[in-house]
């Protein structure tokens with residue numbers, strides 16, 4: 001089926017295509033909107049599988065801030081695993097920094113392995129992840145990883161269009177970084193990303209496995225709607241889902257993709273496309289269960305709070321964006337994959353009181369600087385609580 005564009009229409013069409021009974025979206029009792037503060041205690045044990053190029057850094061920052069404000073422990077990779085849990089190896093508890101255990105949350109990139117995580121995390125942990133529409137995701141992956149992934153480097157004119165004309169001419173499963181070049185979502189989720197497109201049974205079974213483990217599969221295109229579901233699932237406050245968009249490319253680094261190319265990309269990444277279509281539909285089932293009016297109201301509240309945050313932090317209606325390469329403060333410079341690709345970062349006005357600056361920094365710090373900062377502050381806290389324990 002083609003790429004879905006519009007929420008409820010998409011859901012209705014998808015269900016019709018699958019021969020499923022119709023959902024009555026606009027009739028019947030609607031549940032009331034979410035309370036600003038839930039009476040139930042907040043759920044604080046969360047695994048967020050950080051998939052690549054899906055808005056996952058924005059989510060990670062949100063979770064880092066949540067963990068910091070609530071004095072929780074975030075499990076981090078041990079130093080030799082770098083920022084990712086020794087990706088692309090399957091996740092193992094050996095990859096975790098031992099001083100970040102026992103943990104409440106885990107969010108750094110990994111290749112998912114359910115059994116290892118379930119052994120590591122508390123029993124009541126909620127599993128969450130995020131998927132993105134395969135064509136725009138692949139365009140982002142292609143641009144970002146072209147200097148690294150051998151399959152992409154082989155393309156004579158370096159264009160996505162040429163790669164997609166005959167992917168198998170360039171792609172070899174054993175190439176360096178090949179997992180960024182085919183069904184990357186499936187790979188990150190621990191699946192077999194090289195299964196052929198004809199193996200629909202595999203895609204179907206894999207979706208079933210993912211659905212069993214994850215309480216919420218967010219969708220990048222409906223990021224705010226997904227956050228409303230997250231807040232409802234975990235009994236979190238509106239403040240807990242506030243964010244500023246991170247890790248976006250500059251406009252000039254993005255390439256337009258024609259409808260023909262979209263279809264080719266979906267066919268090449270057929271398992272990812274299957275996953276996306278399925279979980280996009282289930283997202284809208286969950287949203288309609290909550291009540292679409294209620295969701296719209298919650299999204300509006302979130303965006304209003306975000307506008308206030310931006311005003312407070314930047315003194316203007318829009319954040320002060322800059323390509324990372326031009327940002328002087330290295331703590332605010334996102335990782336740049338190459339000279340050809342600009343990744344957006346932010347700068348704060350000079351004349352700001354310290355409290356506001358500290359508050360705003362937490363929203364705009366990229367993964368490369370927030371990760372070591374949060375790790376250090378966790379270790380310091382541990383050290384204070386247990387002066388005779390291992391030193392930071």
Ligand SMILES: Nc1ncnc2c1ncn2[C@@H]1O[C@H](COP(=O)(O)OS(=O)(=O)O)[C@@H](OP(=O)(O)O)[C@H]1O
Pocket residue numbers: 051052053054055056057058136140220221223245246247248249250
């Ligand atoms: N809130 C929100 N909503 C929708 N899309 C968003 C959001 N935040 C980030 N982005 C887009 O996500 C892309 C970066 O994804 P990641 O942070 O997962 O990348 S990474 O794998 O961690 O490098 C990157 O996509 P591209 O700009 O197409 O590369 C971001 O623009």
